Amino acid sequence: MHGNVTPLNMSEARLASSLQCTASDVLRWAGMTGHASAETDAVRFSLRRLHAEHTLVHEGQMFENLHLVIAGSFKDVQTDLEGYEQVLGFAIHGDILGLDGLGRDRHASGAVALEDSTVVVMPFAELKALCHHLPALERMLHQATGTELLRRADTQYLMSAPSSEVRVARFVLQLAQRQRVLGHSDRRLRLFMTRRDIASYLGVAHETVSRALTALVQDGCIGVSHRDIEILDEAALHELQRMTRGRPARDGHVLAA
Amino acid sequence: MHGNVTPLNMSEARLASSLQCTASDVLRWAGMTGHASAETDAVRFSLRRLHAEHTLVHEGQMFENLHLVIAGSFKDVQTDLEGYEQVLGFAIHGDILGLDGLGRDRHASGAVALEDSTVVVMPFAELKALCHHLPALERMLHQATGTELLRRADTQYLMSAPSSEVRVARFVLQLAQRQRVLGHSDRRLRLFMTRRDIASYLGVAHETVSRALTALVQDGCIGVSHRDIEILDEAALHELQRMTRGRPARDGHVLAA
DNA sequence: CGGATTGTTGATTGGAGTCAAAACGTGTGG
DNA sequence: CCACACGTTTTGACTCCAATCAACAATCCG
Numbered sequence: 001m002h003g004n005v006t007p008l009n010m011s012e013a014r015l016a017s018s019l020q021c022t023a024s025d026v027l028r029w030a031g032m033t034g035h036a037s038a039e040t041d042a043v044r045f046s047l048r049r050l051h052a053e054h055t056l057v058h059e060g061q062m063f064e065n066l067h068l069v070i071a072g073s074f075k076d077v078q079t080d081l082e083g084y085e086q087v088l089g090f091a092i093h094g095d096i097l098g099l100d101g102l103g104r105d106r107h108a109s110g111a112v113a114l115e116d117s118t119v120v121v122m123p124f125a126e127l128k129a130l131c132h133h134l135p136a137l138e139r140m141l142h143q144a145t146g147t148e149l150l151r152r153a154d155t156q157y158l159m160s161a162p163s164s165e166v167r168v169a170r171f172v173l174q175l176a177q178r179q180r181v182l183g184h185s186d187r188r189l190r191l192f193m194t195r196r197d198i199a200s201y202l203g204v205a206h207e208t209v210s211r212a213l214t215a216l217v218q219d220g221c222i223g224v225s226h227r228d229i230e231i232l233d234e235a236a237l238h239e240l241q242r243m244t245r246g247r248p249a250r251d252g253h254v255l256a257a
Numbered sequence: 258m259h260g261n262v263t264p265l266n267m268s269e270a271r272l273a274s275s276l277q278c279t280a281s282d283v284l285r286w287a288g289m290t291g292h293a294s295a296e297t298d299a300v301r302f303s304l305r306r307l308h309a310e311h312t313l314v315h316e317g318q319m320f321e322n323l324h325l326v327i328a329g330s331f332k333d334v335q336t337d338l339e340g341y342e343q344v345l346g347f348a349i350h351g352d353i354l355g356l357d358g359l360g361r362d363r364h365a366s367g368a369v370a371l372e373d374s375t376v377v378v379m380p381f382a383e384l385k386a387l388c389h390h391l392p393a394l395e396r397m398l399h400q401a402t403g404t405e406l407l408r409r410a411d412t413q414y415l416m417s418a419p420s421s422e423v424r425v426a427r428f429v430l431q432l433a434q435r436q437r438v439l440g441h442s443d444r445r446l447r448l449f450m451t452r453r454d455i456a457s458y459l460g461v462a463h464e465t466v467s468r469a470l471t472a473l474v475q476d477g478c479i480g481v482s483h484r485d486i487e488i489l490d491e492a493a494l495h496e497l498q499r500m501t502r503g504r505p506a507r508d509g510h511v512l513a514a
Numbered sequence: 515c516g517g518a519t520t521g522t523t524g525a526t527t528g529g530a531g532t533c534a535a536a537a538c539g540t541g542t543g544g
Numbered sequence: 545c546c547a548c549a550c551g552t553t554t555t556g557a558c559t560c561c562a563a564t565c566a567a568c569a570a571t572c573c574g
Contacts, residue, residue, distance in 0.1 A: 078410055078414065080414065080499075080501060081499065082499055082501045084501040084502055086410075086413065086414050086417055088410050088413055099402070099403070099406055100403060100406040100407055100410065101403065102399045102400070102402050102403035102406070103396065103398075103399035103400030103401070103402065103403035103404065104400065104403050108407050108410060109410060128395075132389050138385075139360065141360075142359045142360035143359070143360030143361070144360070145356070145359050145360065145402050145406075146356070146357060146358065146359035146360035146361050147360065148406065149356055149357040149359070149402075149405065149406070149409070150357055150365050152406070152409040152410075152413070153335055153343075153345050153357065153365060153366060153409075155413060156343065156345055156409070156412060156413065156416065156460075157335065157337065157343050159413065159416045159417070159460055160343055160416070160457070160460035162530095162531070162561095163561075163562095164561080164562065194519090194520065194521090195520075195521065195522095196520080196521095200417070200502075203413075203416055203417035203460075203502075204562075204563085205502070205562070205563055205564075206520095206521085207521090207522080207523085207562090207563080207564085208561095208562060208563075209521095210521060210522055210523080211522085211523080211562085213522095214522080214523090226521090226570095226571085242337075242338065242339055244337060244339045244341040245341055245457075245460075245462070245531090419562095419563070420529080420530095421529080421530065451551090451552065451553090452552075452553065452554095453552080453553095461530075461531090462530070462531055462532075463552090463553085464530090464531080464532085464553090464554080464555085465529095465530060465531075466553095467553060467554055467555080468530090468554085468555085470554095471554080471555090483538095483539085483553090502563090
């Protein structure tokens with residue numbers, strides 16, 4: 001579905017100078033190569049750059065724009081009354097942020113840049129109008145919402161794992177999967193978030209993330225150095241990830257033969 | 258946002274005889290009272306009745322229709338390779354099922370009726386076309402997706418609770434909240450799903466759900482009889498629900514003053 | 515160079531998973 | 545209508561994993 005990473009090409013000059021891009025660029029970056037047209041070339045969107053730790057959208061902020069991530073990475077967060085920050089998900093190149101504002105006037109969750117990042121700002125009112133005569137854009141929007149829901153389901157599945165080691169294993173595989181879809185290496189990956197963010201996302205204590213990672217290292221599944229992870233034994237990782245609730249881990253051989 | 262429960266009114270005859278309804282009915286049932294018009298009166302959708310335990314949408318089934326629940330209840334499920342059934346959510350009157358198929362050709366999750374139920378079948382291709390000249394319908398669709406994402410965020414928050422008693426407390430409050438929005442009593446509620454379904458949804462063992470419920474009863478928060486729950490001390494429930502990860506339950510006064 | 519954040523590791527303990535069994539409900543067919 | 549089988553729900557006992565508290569190392573930043 002997603003093609004290879006589309007490098008910044010003909011609009012690079014415009015991008016660098018005036019911080020703008022076209023709807024054609026958006027379609028490509030969103031993974032819909034081949035849907036660009038003269039009409040989409042004519043539509044302009046502005047870009048926005050953010051430094052690490054800076055907030056793209058505040059919780060409770062008015063819903064006006066959707067954002068397409070084209071460089072860097074973000075976390076989706078929601079803070080409860082006690083001040084606990086729940087990480088709902090992570091967004092990287094090609095992901096659309098702010099869909100939770102659809103149909104209402106305010107965002108429920110916020111988005112924070114995890115590194116220096118760039119997004120396309122797409123005013124929703126404008127986007128809605130464009131969708132009515134640009135089927136490609138409409139399809140992009142539908143696809144984005146579908147993907148978002150799918151990812152949330154993955155997350156729920158991940159959080160329901162009985163053991164923390166399984167949770168972390170699934171998390172690593174999820175990241176690798178997303179890298180693969182973007183055409184990157186799925187053996188070496190860089191964590192752009194802190195252990196604490198991972199912990200919140202997985203619903204465990206941050207020390208547990210540390211311990212689970214070292215456990216995976218000692219199992220020979222992965223190698224970890226700071227925020228770089230190398231997948232050494234993908235089969236074993238998948239074996240682990242299968243450990244689920246209720247079912248006693250398949251018939252005979254468990255692992256640890 | 259959601260008005261009171263809209264009773265079956267002028268279309269009741271049509272509903273009973275030919276199993277059809279109009280887009281105006283759909284808008285009312287979806288909680289958008291006052292958006293009906295002559296045009297929406299002219300659009301017809303068919304209804305579908307299901308018996309308890311029967312499947313509305315199979316996992317992996319072609320994505321063709323969205324479904325609006327107008328009676329009964331459903332669970333959203335996704336089964337992994339090991340056969341473990343993860344419950345992703347529950348749908349009742351006014352909820353739209355099948356949004357996870359947006360932008361792709363197959364559903365990722367399935368929907369199973371928890372009791373005898375009725376849905377409106379809305380062919381998506383048709384709905385998409387209608388949206389282009391019926392803003393009310395388009396708004397309904399946006400609102401439904403936004404609500405769905407919001408609910409998934411709630412679920413993630415719920416699953417991240419450190420203690421199972423807190424998880425169950427949040428679950429009960431969530432149900433009460435949804436009943437209240439529909440104009441029903443938020444003190445007495447009937448669980449339409451099994452303890453096992455709840456357990457899968459919460460990411461705990463089903464015995465734990467039992468234990469947590471009896472614990473809440475002994476705390477005097479709720480009364481439980483079979484699948485009927487009565488909320489006796491809502492304040493205490495809220496107090497419990499606040500127990501979150503990391504923060505030691507606020508600076509000074511913890512609870513249990 | 516310090517100060518702060520992030521990451522790792524250790525010791526302890528409570529809580530939840532697991533296995534097991536029994537009470538309860540429900541529906542079916544004799 | 546009863547008997548029986550099946551699924552659901554509850555409760556108990558035991559074990560073990562993960563949260564917590566705490567200390568320390570490593571890294572990043574100004």
